[in-house]
Amino acid sequence: MWQYQAPLRDMRFVLEHWLQAPASWAESPAFAEVDLPLALQVLEEAARFSSGVLAPLNASGDRQGCRWQAGEVRTPDGFAAAYRTYVEGGWPALACAPEHGGQGLPQVLDAALQEMLYASNHAFSMYTGIAHGAYLCLQAHAPQALRERYLPAIVSGEILPTMCLTEPQAGSDVGLLRCRAELQDDGSYHLTGSKLFISGGEHDLTDDILHLVLARLPDAPAGTRGISLFLVPKRLDDGSRNAVRCDGIEHKMGIRGSATCSLSFDGAQGWLIGEANHGLAALFVMMNSARLHVGLQGLGHAEAAWQNAADYARERRQMRAPARPEGVAAAPADPIHYHPAMRLALLRLRAVSQGLRAIGYWGAHLLDQAEYAALESERQRAARLAGLLTPVIKAFFTDQGFHLASEALQVFGGYGYTAEYAIEQTLRDSRIAMIYEGSNEIQANDLLLRKVLGDGGAALDELLAVFEQEVAAGGEYADSLKKLCANVQGLVKGIFANAESDSEYPYRIAGDFLHLLGWVLLAFAWARSSRLAAPLLVEDPWYQEKLDSAGFFFTYLLPETELRIARIEAARAPLAFLA
Template structure:
């Protein structure tokens, strides 16, 4: 049966050895006393909840799904009780501000906790996961009254939150949304419209749901410049701040989906529902970006989660499943056949999953470190630098890691062979659950345009240079280490090529803007492979140092080096085909007139 064990040793390796988070925490006001032992204790407790409570519910949620009956949604058996344990453990408050009931710990610890619960049970994790985006939005853009009324209840976990953007006719193009917001004499607004694909939009796990909704004022300009942001609670708070009368928002239906059956994806009908403006009128999209960026980094964690889950379960199976003999000689002559882990083709799939899971974890934690600086740093210069770096990394993390997570999930199923296609092993669920990650919070193609068009070309390459300088300094620091040259030399070459490719696309786009769209997805994937190459080189450097020092955990560090070698030799060469596609340009894509497309 499928199982999940928190990879605590690998998590500690990144936190304490590669990223030196203890020193990092000492630079953040309010976290100066946060030491490695405290971090490890949080990881231990979080892993118990993930493994013992959420893991066993993963298959239950897939098989039962959510039930819809005249506007009422019932979650799968055990989901509501698990959420109460989550709230009682104080987990929703972990990285939120003490003045609103939070524990005041750095954002990165909340992100790491999200990895644990998300890998154990992604569908369940989406219920509290959307709440964090609502909290972050209110912390930055809400009034003090809104924070006291809504944020405190979200931080405690008593209420949950959603993000209501999409409508059936507009999808990602939010400039086309039609939901209306009519001003009322008491300062509130009547919200009317229908939102679709609302994750955790209706459920029975918490007493109230706080919807964060995009809508248009009557005099709003057309397009994205005319969007405002509103709080629309399921139940309106009474004078004491508790739930009062039901608001005019109803769940019209829930979607019947390919995966994540345990999470209710709702159609919400707002029929003159009372809402309250967040931030300035017609500035809602900018405020909503706080929520969207939280969700995008959360979706990057989903890519990591499905890779890790696939790797753990397919590795266990590969060590046990007997089939054929090793090509050179029997590996276990006393058995009727050898376990399939001896076969190179199976090794390729397992190591690909391992490289993506551990490399993806490094990218998520590196991004989380920047998130800490953005929200907690006392130095304005450090905050701005981290904010720009995180903005550059977010589309890479979201799109690249989800593409890799889906690939890893498919490899996991493939290792099981025909058994992987059968429900009881959980591998086909992992594939189905992972597929949504490349779609919601901006598809891979949308993230690619954001990276290449907005983050790189519109900044004249400054955002790219900020990161390639980090890689350059790392390579320079280790240039004289002979044991690292297998990583440093190709990384230096790729780092230079990254800039050259960007210049090449930029020059072409001055004559034809389609060149950006034609190159964007391959450019993003290239960027992801190079980013993970940098992080694998950092991990290899630490592993080499530990082995040279005579560590007692030699097997762990040798495995790191073996995986780094595999990544550089068997995965990183994918960049060669990506360069060829980017260099081909848009001509072959746009040669056929759209009227001539036929079947």
């Protein structure tokens, strides 16, 4: 019943018109050979893989889940074969450097690929999703011998990496971790300790697994300044098993086809990555990429929710609606998408998911520009903007993914609550993304405390300048966007002022500020989409949908910003402690 078709038409609109990515690629030597036809060909192949191979395993993987026995993990039937197809398709190599066997394509294409993978099968894509971040981290910080040994294996898909951060007592607070590492005579380290919630910590997709592990050296200072990063393979060079053991897997609300492992390191051999006690800095290089990925999970769930709800609403007839589209004759019962409550839900699903796509791909495009733009000043500006957008993409997108999955489920009525339609799986799967890779509360603090207050509002001003460029370009919603920007500017001024006398204030409003910025970004996305779509409509009626969605956004969804502004104002009042 549940199905997924990659929204190639909208992806093309975002790449070609909204981002004007091909023009940007043409200017950059790294992507000199990348053009729109090539990009579309890559996306078409990715669409075939995600819709044809992964989507059919989504519900069955959830039903079967993973099985743990005596330290070994079996993934659901079909996952290992799908992984072989994934590897044969060259997908792990997409955005990796040619020198390691990669295809050297832009990250924005990888973002579109990831959206498809997560939308069609979130659980499967947990195994593959971490690889690019680990690749970036090792590329930047691993000693040459390890780079040569492991980067080609990641790029070819021969090996899958993990991220081993969390311990039972150390979740959001990584500074509390206790896993320890002791230097050996040969320059390697022995790691000892327990890690929790390790996605893909053990599985049967690859023979070897590469753990990136945070641990403490014996003389390390307490807290986050005493954490180092280590590379710990499942197999040693002679093919024997390293002293890493999977003690069990979690029984979870969702992503049941993904093995979430408890790992014991019992003197496991590992190697230092980056500098001692600077493990978090070594991870920093992958953080934007990893958080963007999680945001794309939210986008993927929103898209899958929209598609499935719209399909169902077109088939299902119940009661007469108070109005019908022009020219449609009355029937004993109308398709439920004529009913205003369902129309509201469906138009919201469409407008938000497509708006998120533009913003999410922009985030990825900025990561490309931060690396490859011609001028240093452009690269720095892109990096600052990407840093500002990243927590919004991670948290706002995943909140929306969950809430939209719930709206879609409601469209299905009682059927939506049954496993048969699998929209309830989308809801369950989507919920984790609000928690991991830095909970959405952590993202909100990162955004307001570090990225806005921390730099005196400079990056935010750069973002507002982008919005003002859009306002200057005109279009039907330029005035609405302008007014919204002015409101945000006034509000931020107030936040700066109030934070001086009440240092807890930013923490109380961080979540609302992040959501406000999320809605403002969607307003930007739709103002721009509408302006760009209007002249294209003459040639192609497909663009009418864009104009409809923009209109819906600026009437029906803009009030969401009022709630957030009202809450930010209200939070000037002190907040009681719990007894």
